[in-house]
Amino acid sequence: MVRAIVGANWGDEGKGKITDMLAKDSDIIIRFQGGSNAGHTIINNYGKFALHLLPSGVFYHHTTSIIGNGVALNIPYLLQEIKELESKKVPTPKILVSDRAQILMPYHILQDTYEEARLAGKSFGSTKSGIAPFYSDKYAKIGFQVSELFDEVYLKEKVEQVCEIKNVLFEHLYHKEALKPEEVFQTLLEYRDMVKPYVCDVSFYLQQAIKEGKRILLEGQLGSLKDPDHGIYPMVTSSSTLAAYGAIGAGIPPYEIKNITTVVKAYSSAVGAGAFVSEIFGQEAEELRKRGGDGGEYGATTGRPRRMGWFDAVATKYGCRIQGTTEVALTVLDVLGYLDEIPMCVGYEIDGKVVTEFPTTRLLEKAKPILKKYPGWKSDIRGIRDYQALPKECRDYIDAIEKAIEVPITLVSNGPGREDIIIRK
DSSP states (O other), X not given: OEXXXXXXXXXXSSHHHHHHHHGGGOSEEEEOSBOTTSOEEEEETTEEEEXXXXXXXXXXXXXXXXXXTTBEEOHHHHHHHHHHHHHTTOOOOEEEEETTOEEOOHHHHHHHHHHHHHHGGGOOOOOSSXXXXXXXXXXXXXXXXXXXXXXXXXXXXXXXXXXXXXXXXXXXXXXXXXXXXXXHHHHHHHXXXXXXXXXXXXXXXXXXXXXXXOOEEEEEEEEGGGOTTTSSTTSSOSSOOSHHHHHHHHTOOGGGEEEXXXXXXXXXXXXXXXXXXXXXXXXXXXXXXXXXTTTOSBOTTTOXXXXXXXXXXXXXHHHHHHHTOSEEEEEOXXXXXXXXXXXXXXXXXXXXXXXXXXXXXXXXXXXXXXXXXXXXXXXXXXXXXXXXXXXXXHHHHHHHHHHHHTSOEEEEEOSSBTTOEEEOO
16 A cells, blocks of 8 residues: 655645654655755654655664655765664665666756855745756756666766756856866766665566555655645745655556645744745744744754744645645644644635635735634643543644644644654544
């Protein structure tokens, strides 16, 4: 059976913890899109980790972790993450890398950095990880696929062609030093030697695994609202964040995805620019940021303070719909225990009209939140494992979210640890 784990909003929903938890009963975990531009924070018996490329199931002996063809593969970063796990006494995970994955190059990171500087005040809030230039090159057909590393004659010729195109940008748009083809070629040969032990025909491997009845998790990065087609374009990421893309980014038939677990935060947070209707500011935001997550709401990749907001029922209902959600995992509920009242954004006011369906970006930028307040429970709910043992006000808040998003909430996370979870029937 194939299960996808994806985010409903801007990312940072807590997918890493949910994947880590569900991986216990899985055989294979696959990253199917994105790159090292966002991270999943995981706390378990080995310590605290911020994974960026590796799937969040690498901590179990029995699992195979896969980098799918849809991922922006930063090869040195991948090797660095593996070494970091080993340095913290995590058993060396079994890792496979798709021979159809494409390689994120050092010049992608340079290009990303130069472009953000060129745009200045109109920048996209990029993490400068090279993601947009990488995917641009992939679809312009000037990217390098892992399989191409093993044909040196072909590779050298392609490097010359790619550098010719890139140097027009580097020299004449950014006024920077030109790329040297021989250096790029040598870098690719080094990458070949690094990745060679992991390379696999992943699509064929997964076909066999499905036939054998293996339990497979697809792990997405970021969330619905960062999808380039269905998100807050243009302030989005450069690969599809939706469960539907999991089939493409892993190389399996779409009908094999039987369950779509969408992770939803009990409040809102976002890193980067873009419309954020329920956003809060000042001391109110700082208090929530300080209490949020484990050690505060700061980006797992950048360390940037996350923008904070109340739960947005309009955005989350849309995010779940566009994912095809079959069940919801609600996270960081424990964080809200300090509040007397908990506001929820239940609608938007746009040009004097109230809307409850998520609009396109230009309208979204004019939206004002319509807030409804719910009584707080004013207590620490960490350690509770029985749903009925939660305070009534807490259960009422969960019921209100479930009613608003129109999808069953089956998992409730009430702490950062792997065991801090309530299974809700």
